[in-house]
Amino acid sequence: MLSILKRHRMRMLLSIAVLLVFLLHVIGVLPLGFADRMENLAYDLRLNLMMPKTVDPRIVIVDIDERSLLEQGRWPWSRNKLAAMVNKLFDQYHIRVLGFDVVFAEKDDAGLLALQQIGSAVKKPEIAQALERVKPSLDYDRAFAESLKNRPVILGYYFRANGGKDANVGMLPPPAIAAGTFDIAAVDFDHADAYGANLPILQQQASGAGHFNPEPDSDGISRRIALLTEYQGNLYESLALAVARTSLAVPKVEAGFVAGTPGEDYAGLEWLKLGSRHIPIDGNAAALIPFRGRQGSFPYVSASDVLTGKADPKTLDNAIVLVGTTAPGLMDLRAAPVQNVYPGVEMHANMVAGILDQNIKSKPAYMLGAEFMMLIVIGIILALGLAVMGPLMSSLLTVGVLTSVVGFNLYLWQDANLVMPIASTLLLIGLLYLLNMSYGFFVESRGKRQLAGLFGQYVPPELVDEMAKDPNAFSLEGESRELTVLFSDVRGFTTISEGLDPKQLAQLMNEYLTPMTHVIHHHRGTIDKYMGDAIMAFWGAPVAEPDHARHALLAAMEMMQALEQLQKDFAAKGWPPINIGIGLNTGVMTVGNMGSEFRMAYTVMGDAVNLGSRLEGLTKQYGVNIIVSAFTAEKLPDFVFRELDCVRVKGKDEPVAIFEPVGPKGTLDAETEKELAVYREALKLYRSQNWDLAEMQFINLRSQHPGRYLYEVYIERIAYFRDHPPGDDWDGAFTFKTK
Incomplete structure (x- = not known):
């Protein structure tokens, strides 16, 4: 036995060294970025494999979609139109709870301003009296506030991580957990320095409000939602939490600790309580989004259909309704594990459903210790076993260990709602197998040289290395x-x-x-x-x-x-x-x-x-x-x-x-976004042969952006088409006669 160990000690020492690297990664001493990325991918893979892919009829999304914008006008809509939508939802469609994935931070005083202008222009007393009588009907913010009154309506707002009091807009709702309830310093809450909230007249009439701040991971994908955010010592609930709490008729959110008094035996806040329901959260008070499937896991109803009364009453009856948007121009589309472009409002819907069903995945702190122990056990087994076994037995051992790890992990995921890290374990198994196999099966350099001879003048060396893994495929x-x-x-x-x-x-x-x-x-x-x-x-x-x-x-x-x-x-x-x-x-x-x-x-x-x-x-x-x-x-x-x-x-x-x-989307400044929007409108006018308006738009664009030759091209082309009309059957294309 000693002679066997001595003969293979180099393999074993290398295997132990690899194991040590992964152990240091798990405890945070030597972070491995690729392992974290793999963990995210492994989470996404399990989620996509195991999610139910069913439609939940309890929660309905009233969508401010492209059709709504075409039929009802560009966003933002006037508040009297929103008031009409709220009244229809409750009075005609009999919904249970309404949540807005929208913030109403600015006043809608268009009607009052128009009335004021008329009054200034017409000085007659009888006209002034008549205008005074119609004034209440033109106060759109008040009309919207009246539609919210005494109804279970949750408004949306957002927090900012930087900015002072001067950056605050609107009025915050009462905190979900007031300062002093427990020592919040013991928990790493998301901290906010400023907020953008709703007008006081609206917030005072609504049942409550919840923040809809996105919580993307380092790869830009949203897998979790912060259920509580700290601002000036108070904790404020998310939109999904507020909607679920209102639906369940639970008056307040409570903090759940594992044991002892916060700050003494164990200060870990591991769940939130809504009555008898427990919502598992991580160290930042965020919960994993229990995605049901791709976009469309909840019924969608066009906001325009609600306003016109065309929506199906059966779909909305007694439903929890979230008002949001899937229109690309309104910028509420995010990257999700189940879909590259996913509506933010449907993320909130998934979280509400998860709270109601109590099926939110948990990743408690003790999973770190479980991962550490699993790495030690598997690392020692493979370091000893692969060093002394032949190729066939080594492969069988590796497959057996791999199958056991994956099977146990999926069992915890599906039956215990526990998310146990798996990427480091899988990487360790793969690396130890490759390390040991390389002693018996050296790299086939001949095949690599042949590929380099065939393709080396065309492709970079790293691609030649990839091709060498399977030379027959090229x-x-x-x-x-x-x-x-x-x-x-x-x-x-x-x-x-x-x-x-x-x-x-x-x-x-x-x-x-x-x-x-x-x-x-x-x-x-x-x-x-x-x-x-x-x-x-x-x-x-x-x-x-x-x-x-x-x-x-x-x-x-x-x-x-x-x-x-x-x-x-x-x-x-x-x-x-x-x-x-x-x-x-x-x-x-x-x-x-x-x-x-x-x-x-x-x-x-x-x-x-x-x-x-x-x-x-x-x-x-x-x-x-x-x-x-x-x-x-x-x-x-x-x-x-x-x-x-x-x-x-x-x-x-x-x-x-x-x-x-x-x-890339999301990286453009406001000025560029504005320029593109005006340009698209000008292009639309040009293709509809509205030469005058199109020329005016392009001249304005040229004056604002004199360095962009494109606008000069269209100005010259419009001048030509005025004298040489392309005809009614013109498809908008320009034909080039030369290369």
């Missing part, structure tokens, strides 16, 4: 795939080349092409060819990449950033500045080794490739650096694009929409 034979192609070209290259001698020109091109290639390789792109000053690259082959459009766009945007640094370097050397245009298109292309018996190249061909080349040529026509097709833009719903035009390029009869990337 070949140079032609095939059809959906890919994304990129073309870039230096503008005015002929003029630049005439001003440099051949040696300088070669040096300039080398210093330009090298960082551009690094960027493409960094984003997992395949270099097709260099054509003088032009670059052709594509994504999705030879290694299949489902997210090829995203990688291509990120590469294009980073190429423009790299160009800014190059401009500085070139200026220091006395070289002329350069600018580039980039075209991106996504579509089905033929990819493979093509050429003649004298020379072959791994390349892409097809109409989609040609379109990408045409888009690069159009960049200078619109004064932009990057143009992507509609086919690429639709693959990236989390990016904001500016629609440049709808065009027919040379060689194609069908029009295609073209776009300029602006940035």
Whole structure:
């Protein structure tokens, strides 16, 4: 036995070292970011596998959707319209509780201002008396407040983590737990410095209010909701908690501690109490959202149908109603574990349902100790067993341990409503197995060298390493795939080349092409060819990449950033500045080794490739650096694009929409958002041939943003179409006769 241990001691020591790293990660001494990301993914996977995927009819979402905005007008609506909706919901549809995932922080005094203007213009006493009589009917805020009076209505509001008293707006509801109830310093509550709440006249008439602050994890995905938030020593309940409490007719929220007095034996606040119901929470007083399924797990009713009386009474009768929005422009769409774009109001609905059903998952503090012990037991078993077993028995042992861990974890999840961490354990099992197998099965370097010979000139080394794991899965034979192609070209290259001698020109091109290639390789792109000053690259082959459009766009945007640094370097050397245009298109292309018996190249061909080349040529026509097709833009719903035009390029009869990337959603400043909104309206007027209004909008945009050549393009085009009308059957597309 000792001889066996001695012979395999290096394997065992390495395995113990790996185990030690994971133990240090669990106790927080050596955080492993990838393990945390894996934990989030493991949580999402279990949630998606085990959620019921049923529709809960008890909670109904009254949706301020796109149709509502079209039929009732843009948001915000006047308060008298909201008052009418509240009255209909309670009087006609007989709902039980109403919650607003909306904040009403500003006054609606449009009616009173109009009345005041009329009174100022008309000085006759009899007119003044008549106006005074109609004044109450035009006080829309009061009308809305009256509709809330003596009804179970919960308003929404939000907290901010920074800002002082001057940043406060509106009136807070009474706290759910007042200061001094227990030592809140012992619990790591989310802390707020300011708030944006409802008008006092509304808050005073409502039954209560709850905050709807998002609580995304580090990866931007919302998996939990903070049920209590601390502000100036008081604790305020969330919208979902307030709605559930009102529905259950429970007067107050109580804190639940495991044992002892807070601050003495154990200060951990582990649940909240609503009457007999216990709601498990984490160390930040947040609860995991018990998602039922993807969007649509609760009945949706258009707000417009409520206002017009067209909603189905059976759907709303005795229901808990949440008023929110799924309209993209109103910015209440979030990333969720079950769906990339998910309505925030449905997250609150899931939490309300979880509170009512008492099926919220719990992740108590003692799970840290359970994870620590499981790592020790499994690490020792595998460190000893894999070191002395052959390949077959090692594989069987690993599979057995893996199955046991996953099965036990799923049992706790489903039957005990406990979330036990699993990522570190799975990573440990996988790493120990790979570590020990590498002693018996060394990396097949021959296959890697062959792949490097075939593809090394096209793809970055890290992709060659990935391909080497399964060399038989890759070949140079032609095939059809959906890919994304990129073309870039230096503008005015002929003029630049005439001003440099051949040696300088070669040096300039080398210093330009090298960082551009690094960027493409960094984003997992395949270099097709260099054509003088032009670059052709594509994504999705030879290694299949489902997210090829995203990688291509990120590469294009980073190429423009790299160009800014190059401009500085070139200026220091006395070289002329350069600018580039980039075209991106996504579509089905033929990819493979093509050429003649004298020379072959791994390349892409097809109409989609040609379109990408045409888009690069159009960049200078619109004064932009990057143009992507509609086919690429639709693959990236989390990016904001500016629609440049709808065009027919040379060689194609069908029009295609073209776009300029602006940035990821949620990162744009208010000025840019406003500019895009005005531009979209101007584009709509242009396509409806309303030349005068369209021209006015584009002239205003040009004056506000003089550096954007796009607006000049449309102003000139409108002038042309006035003299040469495109006809009633015009589809809005502009036809280019040249490449």
